[in-house]
Amino acid sequence: MSSDPLSEELRERMEWLKHKRFNCLCPKTDLMFAYRALEDLSHRLGRPLANMIEIGSYHGATLYLFSHFVSRGGTIVSVDLGRCMGPKRKGDHSKRTKRMIEYLKGQGYNAKLFLGNSEHLFEKVRDFVKSETIDFLHIDGGHDYYTVKFDFDHYTQLVGTGGLVLLHDVNNPQCTVPGFWGELRRKYGDAAFSSGDNWPGMGAVELGRGSSLL
Ligand SMILES: C[S@@+](CC[C@H](N)C(=O)[O-])C[C@H]1O[C@@H](n2cnc3c(N)ncnc32)[C@H](O)[C@@H]1O
Numbered sequence: 001m002s003s004d005p006l007s008e009e010l011r012e013r014m015e016w017l018k019h020k021r022f023n024c025l026c027p028k029t030d031l032m033f034a035y036r037a038l039e040d041l042s043h044r045l046g047r048p049l050a051n052m053i054e055i056g057s058y059h060g061a062t063l064y065l066f067s068h069f070v071s072r073g074g075t076i077v078s079v080d081l082g083r084c085m086g087p088k089r090k091g092d093h094s095k096r097t098k099r100m101i102e103y104l105k106g107q108g109y110n111a112k113l114f115l116g117n118s119e120h121l122f123e124k125v126r127d128f129v130k131s132e133t134i135d136f137l138h139i140d141g142g143h144d145y146y147t148v149k150f151d152f153d154h155y156t157q158l159v160g161t162g163g164l165v166l167l168h169d170v171n172n173p174q175c176t177v178p179g180f181w182g183e184l185r186r187k188y189g190d191a192a193f194s195s196g197d198n199w200p201g202m203g204a205v206e207l208g209r210g211s212s213l214l
Pocket of ligand 1 (some may be wrong): 025026057079083116140142143147
């Protein structure tokens with residue numbers, strides 16, 4: 001039986017998260033899609049990723065999983081409200097997110113958590129990354145049309161041509177991300193592709209490729 005090194009890497013990291021009690025809200029199918037897209041990005045760039053920004057980290061699980069593709073010493077930024085208000089998850093989870101940021105710092109990353117609303121933090125994040133061009137942006141914060149559009153329109157300004165944006169919940173009918181995802185697919189053509197029809201679904205946009213009408 002041949003084992004796939006990438007899925008083995010993901011499995012080991014998920015075990016570690018479970019052991020350390022960091023809850024991951026992203027299912028394995030979407031994570032595997034993200035892992036393949038990030039591996040492709042790294043091949044295209046011809047190097048490990050220099051940095052990443054994540055909007056919506058919750059406990060920091062996806063931040064940790066995706067950090068696999070970022071070289072040590074690289075910049076890892078998380079933007080998170082620090083609390084959830086939905087019916088399933090309520091209350092302050094910022095202690096966990098901070099703990100993950102400290103762990104990543106200990107691993108040699110230039111990791112930073114911006115606690116608050118992504119809409120109010122854009123300038124602060126831009127000042128923090130300064131002249132760095134971001135390789136990868138993961139959008140998984142507010143799941144309403146307005147917020148996800150704000151996050152995409154603003155934070156992609158920090159991502160370089162050839163960089164990658166992943167958006168979670170592109171097939172989730174319980175939120176309005178699918179509507180915005182439809183717009184991105186029309187705008188970016190082949191450069192916007194997804195994990196398929198699975199729920200909640202991950203979408204990817206390769207910036208600077210395909211028939212972007214921007
Ligand atoms: C679905 S969870 C993220 C899950 C995480 N990526 C994972 O897969 O484990 C969404 C997170 O986004 C944060 N959030 C919601 N709206 C936000 C906003 N406007 N700005 C920043 N963070 C936000 C919430 O506090 C929550 O931690």
